[in-house]
Amino acid sequence: MRVLISSVGTRGDVQPALALAQRLRDLGCEARLCVPPNFVAWAQGLGFAARPLGVEMRAPRPGVAPPPVPDLITDQFETLQAAAEGCDAVVGAGVHQYAARSVAERNGARYLIAAYAPVSLPSADLAPAGRAVAQQEPAEIQRRWQAARRGWNDRSLGRVNLNRGRLGLAPVDDLLDHILGARPLLACDAWLGPAPRAADVEVVQTGAWLLPDTAALPPALDAFLAAGEAPVYLGFGSMPAPYETNLALVEAVRAVGRRMVLSAGWAGFARIDDAPDGLVIEDVNHQALFPRVAAVVHHGGAGTTTAAALAGAPQVVAPLFSDQFYWASRVAELGLGAVAPSALDSYELARALDAALRPAVTARASAAAGQVSTTGADTAARIVVEGGRSA
Numbered sequence: 001m002r003v004l005i006s007s008v009g010t011r012g013d014v015q016p017a018l019a020l021a022q023r024l025r026d027l028g029c030e031a032r033l034c035v036p037p038n039f040v041a042w043a044q045g046l047g048f049a050a051r052p053l054g055v056e057m058r059a060p061r062p063g064v065a066p067p068p069v070p071d072l073i074t075d076q077f078e079t080l081q082a083a084a085e086g087c088d089a090v091v092g093a094g095v096h097q098y099a100a101r102s103v104a105e106r107n108g109a110r111y112l113i114a115a116y117a118p119v120s121l122p123s124a125d126l127a128p129a130g131r132a133v134a135q136q137e138p139a140e141i142q143r144r145w146q147a148a149r150r151g152w153n154d155r156s157l158g159r160v161n162l163n164r165g166r167l168g169l170a171p172v173d174d175l176l177d178h179i180l181g182a183r184p185l186l187a188c189d190a191w192l193g194p195a196p197r198a199a200d201v202e203v204v205q206t207g208a209w210l211l212p213d214t215a216a217l218p219p220a221l222d223a224f225l226a227a228g229e230a231p232v233y234l235g236f237g238s239m240p241a242p243y244e245t246n247l248a249l250v251e252a253v254r255a256v257g258r259r260m261v262l263s264a265g266w267a268g269f270a271r272i273d274d275a276p277d278g279l280v281i282e283d284v285n286h287q288a289l290f291p292r293v294a295a296v297v298h299h300g301g302a303g304t305t306t307a308a309a310l311a312g313a314p315q316v317v318a319p320l321f322s323d324q325f326y327w328a329s330r331v332a333e334l335g336l337g338a339v340a341p342s343a344l345d346s347y348e349l350a351r352a353l354d355a356a357l358r359p360a361v362t363a364r365a366s367a368a369a370g371q372v373s374t375t376g377a378d379t380a381a382r383i384v385v386e387g388g389r390s391a
Contacts, residue, residue, distance in 0.1 A: 001029045003384055004084050004109075006076070006100050007036075007093040008054050010238035012303040014039045016116065016187055016209035016377070017093035021048055023381035034083050053079045073098045073156060077163040084109065089384055093187075093209075095120045097179055098160050106167045110387060114185040114206075114380065116302045117323035121184060121203060122149075122176070123196030129323040152176045185380060188302055191371045192309055192330055206383065207376025208306045215285040221261070224279045228259055230294040231279075232353065233313075235263030239299045239320055245344050247272060249297065252349035256357065258294060287311070295337070295356050297349070300324030309336060312369035314356040316340055316349070335364045 003024055007017035014035050021031035021043075033043045034053040043050035054072050076099035084090055084107050092100035092113040104111035115121055119129040127141045128148040136144075152175045160178075161171040172178040186195050186205040195203040217225075225231070234249045246262075246269050253260040260278045262269040271278050286304070290296055290311030298304045300319040305327040308315045315337035317328035328339045338352040338361075355361065 001089070001385060002032065002087045003029050003089045003091060004032045004034065004080065004087045004103075005091045005093055006034045006053065006080055006097055007039075008072075008076075008096055009036070009094060011039070012237065012301045013094045013116070014042075015211050015303060016114075017091075018043060018046060018048075019209040019211035019377040020091065020093065020380055020384075022046070022211065023377045024384060027381055027385050029381075029385060032083055032087065034079050051079060051083050071159065073159040074163055076100075077102065077167070081106065081167070089387075091384060092179070095179055098156060098175075099163065101178060101181065102160070102164050102167060102169055105169060111181065112185060112384060113180060114187040114209075115180075116187055117326055118186065118188070118193050118196050119323050119326045121180065121186065121196055122200040124198035124200075126196045126326075129326065130321075149174060149176050185383065187376060187380065189306055189309075189372050189376070191368075191373075192306060192334070193302075193327070204383065206379040207373040208302070209377040209380060210306070210310075210374055211377075213285045213287045215288070217284055217288050218281070221279060221281055221284060221289070224259075224261070225289075225292050230292060231259035231261050232256075233261050233263065233289065233293040233296045233298075234269060235297070235304070236265050236267050236269070236299040236318075236320075237263075237301055237304060238266050239301075241267035241269075246270060248344045248346040248349055250278065251346035252344075252353055253278075255346065255350040256353050258353075258357075261289075261293065294362075295353065297340075297353070300327040300331075302327060305331065306372065309365070309368055310372045310374070312366040314361050314365040316352045316356050318342055318344055318349070334368065335361060336368055337361060337365065 005017045007014045024031040033048050033050040036056055037052040038056040040050045040052050080099050080103040084103050087109050089110040090100050090104035095115050101111045119126050122145050127136050127144040157175045183202045186203050187209045189208045190205050195205045232253045250272050262280045286307040290313045295314040296308040297316040300317040315331050317331050318340040319325045319328040320342055331337045332339050337356040340349050340352040
């Protein structure tokens with residue numbers, strides 16, 4: 001069986017796609033990938049055929065003009081159509097898949113789509129991704145979904161239908177309905193992010209698609225961890241952030257009397273002085289690092305939230321946009337940590353850190369590690385192979 005997996009976005013979007021590809025290969029399938037250009041080498045290094053899709057999602061580089069942006073919808077259609085030859089199934093990993101269903105239809109392949117967060121799926125009980133609104137009324141949730149549908153259609157429906165016409169396919173009326181189909185997969189942990197109770201579609205929750213990582217930690221990091229009390233991890237992954245955020249993070253950790261590990265990430269976090277209480281790292285194995293830290297301070301991406309919960313580490317979430325507000329609310333509701341304001345200052349962050357490091361919270365976070373399933377990608381791979389769930 002040949003399966004084409006399409007993923008766009010940052011590392012948090014692509015890593016689950018690679019996890020699914022590995023499980024499909026374990027089941028004897030040929031998995032092909034279309035991923036952003038900066039992740040092609042990663043996919044190929046894992047032994048998969050991979051093509052560049054769209055543009056590199058990366059924070060702006062000082063003094064470097066951004067490359068011209070192509071028509072990303074047309075690019076998806078052209079890239080996926082070229083890659084889908086001979087494929088039995090096309091899987092969209094993440095909901096921003098403007099071409100995957102059309103390419104599957106054109107090639108007679110099955111189509112499956114996976115959302116990474118419950119707030120990506122229209123429902124009567126969860127508003128779409130965006131800034132969190134506490135205790136939303138049903139009428140407000142409905143209004144926000146109507147606005148979200150209009151946004152999808154206004155921005156992209158015309159170009160999707162233009163490209164469908166080029167493939168000899170009929171136009172569609174509602175883009176979000178077209179992308180999600182009748183039975184989308186929900187690729188997040190059922191305890192951390194349960195499926196909406198009143199979804200407009202039949203949701204099939206697989207669990208999070210986790211990519212096993214056996215890489216050792218760099219020697220300098222391993223030595224730093226061993227040299228004293230467990231530090232606080234600070235990292236915003238693929239999110240940009242100003243220097244003021246870097247400063248606030250360092251000052252807040254010092255205010256609670258902890259050492260720190262700063263993940264540079266796309267924000268370029270760095271030490272602000274030569275004090276021995278901090279270490280700056282690049283990308284490392286979170287599965288090896290998070291069990292050895294006192295708390296994880298992050299932006300609220302689905303992958304980091306899941307990795308911290310699986311490690312039993314308390315969390316402080318400072319959401320910036322989209323589903324990050326949802327994951328921040330879940331961390332608070334489950335008692336796994338605290339939420340900090342998006343506009344971070346050292347005082348508010350220190351308060352949140354102090355709350356997350358309290359013994360009752362650390363105990364809950366430690367106990368929660370056993371609640372998170374690690375079999376989501378296996379479940380999804382079996383669904384793809386068995387053909388039981390498709391749009």
